Amino acid sequence: MYRYDEFDHAFVAERVEQFRDQVQRRLSGELAEDAFKPLRLMNGVYLQLHAYMLRIAIPYGTLSSRQMRMLAHIARTYDRGYGHFTTRQNLQFNWPKLSDMPDVLAELATVEMHAMQTSGNCIRNVTADHFAGAAADEVADPRPYAEILRQWSSVHPEFSFLPRKFKIAVTGAERDRAAIQVHDIGLHLKKNDKGEIGFAVYVGGGQGRTPMVAKLIRDFLPEEDLLSYTTAIMRVYNLHGRRDNKYKARIKILVHETGAEELARQVEVEFMLLKDTELKLPEKDVQAIAAYFAPPALPERADGWENLARWKKADPAFARWVQQNVAPHKNPDYGMVTISLKPIGGIPGDASDSQMDAVADLAEEYAFDEIRVSHEQNLILPHVALSDLEAVYRGLVAAGLETANAGLITDIIACPGLDYCALANARSIPVAQEISKRFGDPARQAEIGELKIKISGCINACGHHHVGHIGLLGVEKKGAELYQITLGGSGDEHTSIGEIIGRGFEPDKVTDAIETIVDTYLGIRRDPAETFLAAYRRVGPQPFKDALYGAAAEAA
DSSP: OOOOOHHHHHHHHHHHHHHHHHHHHHHHTSSOHHHHHHHHHTTTEEEOSSSEEEEEOOGGGEEOHHHHHHHHHHHHHHSSSEEEEOTTSOEEESOOOGGGHHHHHHHHHTTTOOOTTSSSSSBOOOEEOTTTTTBTTBSSOSHHHHHHHHHHHTTOTTSSSOSSOBOEEEEOBSSOOSOGGGSSEEEEEEEOTTOOEEEEEEEOOBOTTSOBOOEEEEEEEEGGGHHHHHHHHHHHHHHHSOSSOGGGOSHHHHHHHHOHHHHHHHHHHHHHHHTTSTTSOOHHHHHHHHHHTOOOOOOOOTHHHHHHHHHHHHOHHHHHHHHHHEEEBSSTTEEEEEEOSOOTTSOTTEEEHHHHHHHHHHHHHHSTTOEEEOTTSOEEEEEEEGGGHHHHHHHHHHHTOOOOOTTSTTOOEEOOGGGTOTTOSSOSHHHHHHHHHHTOOHHHHHHHOSOOEEEESSTTOTTOGGGSSEEEEEEEETTEEEEEEEESOBOSTTOBOOEEOSSOBOGGGHHHHHHHHHHHHHHHOSSTTSOHHHHHHHHOSHHHHHHHHOTTOOOO
């Protein structure tokens, strides 16, 4: 992973002291809240429903054991003993005191972390495939390019006050595990016919009030042009993006109103002015950044296959965990381990201080000191020898992190909702907990197969409900919570926005509705290999409408 140089250390330290002064002035009354708000947001501090919240940047979702232990320490010392991993590969602390924020940031700086640009109308945390550097289907590791974009965008003078927040995601694999087509800019690493590295460039994706799938505006952008072309996109957006209406300020609206072809033309005009400037990436600089992400030397561990077979035969729970939570690594002697933060009946994305410490210990001993955060609110150990899986599993059992549900119906994404967020209209956490308990039986989850449920407590869609196979949106109607259901969404390489299925459901009826949808799917699928999403795309919404609202439901 990238390590700070002298400039980075000095820059972050200066920013902490600057914010310390701002907090002192706010606490003394010298700064009113209106004046303080833009200053705190620049440092990742929100004022939520009950308290201040601090959002910490985890660039492209990569953590070391040392950094994870610091997060555990902050949870214990300054919060209530836990943190919440988000769909932006960040971590949120929901209860720190404002007076403690500068000390928290100072401690984060000692392990090369900060909270800058986790809020505000700027380029937010650049995200990437959580299996980066380890996946067998990878063309190239996307993290060096995410780091280049992070360095370029940090406190960028031209792009720190954009019309609206701006999100970039990068993937380097055949499977899109970074949901790049629902980002303002999505970059897909690829090779051309000459074997040269470049990017397919998508622009104008996003969720929220007006969900849209990004448009491909460049099929192949040479590696050296990454910053100049990205700058061109940003300049077109900064110039023409709407500032009169925050609901229409995202680049997706600009793409929609201008047209993808015309926007691409404008970007190309700007790009030609920038193409041969200092923004062109020198190969030596790319190689220097890439060196930080060199994969660990993985010793041959062929004994793992025999040991793994024996352990799986002896322990069905372990076998189930391996089946569901361990993905193939590019090295056949290793696996990529997903640590589910979705215990049955638990709060999606939450991890206690002791659990964070336990993950740090396991990563240090068995996973070459690497931890990843996924946008699906789980943790990943990307390089684990098959012969170490049993020991890792036992460590996870001791920490209460052994849930074998990655990609299944109880692996639910959920935003904090009305339990924490001042913007929310409805609760997300209790709904997720209830669904999880209803479908908690491992055999039933296995029968259902891959099914992604995503829940948002308001139209801002922090829970990514638009791209859930089953999406739930909490709304307020006549002073009461109601949940609108969408079906058929997906955030992979075949991205789609879910379709609203009909009228919403009251909180005590949502889980029954989900069960009806699942039972309908099980009744119409061709065979157990046909996933929920595949079946929905084959038959459309009508069978589900009929099941939910009666056979007389109006045809779509």
